[in-house]
Amino acid sequence: MTLAELLPTMRSMVQARLESRVWPTGTTVDAHGDLRVGDLRVAELANRFGTPLQLLDTTDVRRRCRAYRAALPHAEVAYASKAFLCRAMARLVADEGLSLDVCSAGELAVARSVGFPAERILLHGNAKTPEDLKAALALHVGRIVIDSLDEIDQLGALVRDRQRVLVRVAPGVDGQTHASITTGTDDQKFGFPLSTGAAAEAVRRVLAEPSLGLVGLHGHIGSQIRKVASFEEATRRLIGLMARIRDEHGVELPELNIGGGHAVPQLPGDEEFDLAGFANRIEVAVHDECHRHGLRVPRLTIEPGRALVATAGVTVYRVTAVKNTTRRWVAVDGGMSDNPRPALYGAQYAVRLIGRPHTFPTQPATVVGRHCESGDVLAREVPLPHDLRAGDLLAVPCTGAYHHSLASNYNMVGRPPVLAVEGGVARLLVRRETEEDLLRRDVG
C-alpha cells in the first residue's frame, strides 16, 4: 500500500467524530482543530471561498429527507422551502420525491426554474398577492392553501378551470414555542380559528365557489415544536372538523395536512425530535379519530422545513477583533445580516474555534456581529479558548434553516455564499453577494 492510499485511513484514525446532534452527521474534528464537514477541511474552504461562509452538507439533507419518507411511508412529505431555498435545493427535494411548500411567487419561480413537478407544489401565505396567485395558477400548482375569505373571492375570480384548495385552520393548539413562530392558537394571523366557527364558515364559502375544489384541511401549529402531543391534539381537532363537514355538506375530504414545525436540537445536549414517535402517534390519532367518526382515512401531508436542513448547515466566520471590557467581546465578520435568529427569537448557538488546536483553558466570550446595533449578538457567554485572537476561524453549527433565507443586506453587507459539501466535493450553490449586486438595484 502506498502512502497516498494509507493517508485517508491514518486520517480517519486521528479524526474524532463529533457526536453532538447539532453538527451534520459524519462531521469530524481532530486535536489540531481540523473540522471536516462532508469530508472536507472547513478551514481550507474558508480560505478558498472567504468568510462568512455557509456550508450545507447535502448528504445530511438527503439522509433526513429519506428518514422522513421512511418514517411516514404513506404520507406526502412536503419540504417547507422558506427554511432554505435555491435551485440545487429544489432539485434535491424533487429527486428525493418530496413535495414543495412555497409561499410567494419568488419561491415558486425558483421551483419553476428547475422544473419542479407542479402537481407536487403547495402554495401558502396569509397575504397572497394577485401575482402570487396568478403565478401559481399559471404553473398549475397542485394545491393552494386558502387563508382568508378575501382570498376565496380573489382566487375564485382568477381560476379558469378548477383549482384544488385546502382551508387553513387554526386548531387552537399552543405548540409552546416562541410567540413569533406560534401559529396554532386563535389569536395570530394565520388561518381560520376552529373555535369561533370561522373555519367552518370558510369551508362553506369555498364549497360554494364553483371554481375551487376543496380537497382538505391544513393546520400548521408553529415552528421549533418539541412535543409530539401538540401535533396529535391538532390532528384530532382537524379530523373532528372533517367529520362536521361531512355531516353538514356530505363531503368527505381526502387530504389532511398537519404542517411542519418539528424542533431541531440547537445546542449540544438538546433532545432530537422524536420522528418515530411522531409518525406512530399521528398515525394512531388519524386512524382512531377517523374510526370514531366513521370517516375514510385521508391522505396525510406533513411539511417539515427546519428539520430537513438546519443541522446540515454550518456557518464559518473569521474573528475581526477581541475586546476585553465589561466582558470578552469576540467580533466576527458576519452577524445579524446572516443570522438574525438570536435577535428575533433569542435563539442560542454553539461556537467552536477551528483551524488550530483548541487550547485550554476556555473563557466565556460573547460573539457579536459587525452591525451597528447592540443586539447584534450571535452567542452570549459561550466557552471559547482563552487565547482567541483576530484572524481565528469560528464555526457555528445548526445554521442550515432560516439563516440564508432570513439574511439581509443591513449596513450594505453582501449575503454570504452557500457551499454544498458532499463526499469530499465542494460545490458553490449561491455565490457571495458583491458590491456590484448591491448597487444593481439602486437605479435612482
Ligand SMILES: Cc1ncc(COP(=O)(O)O)c(C=O)c1O
Ligand atoms: C405553512 C407552513 N408549513 C411548514 C412550515 C415549516 O416549519 P418548520 O420549518 O418549522 O418545519 C411553516 C413554517 O413555520 C409554515 O408556515
Ligand SMILES: N[C@@H](CCCC[NH3+])C(=O)O
Ligand atoms: N423564521 C423562523 C421560523 C419561521 C417558520 C415559518 N413559518 C425561525 O427562524 O425560527
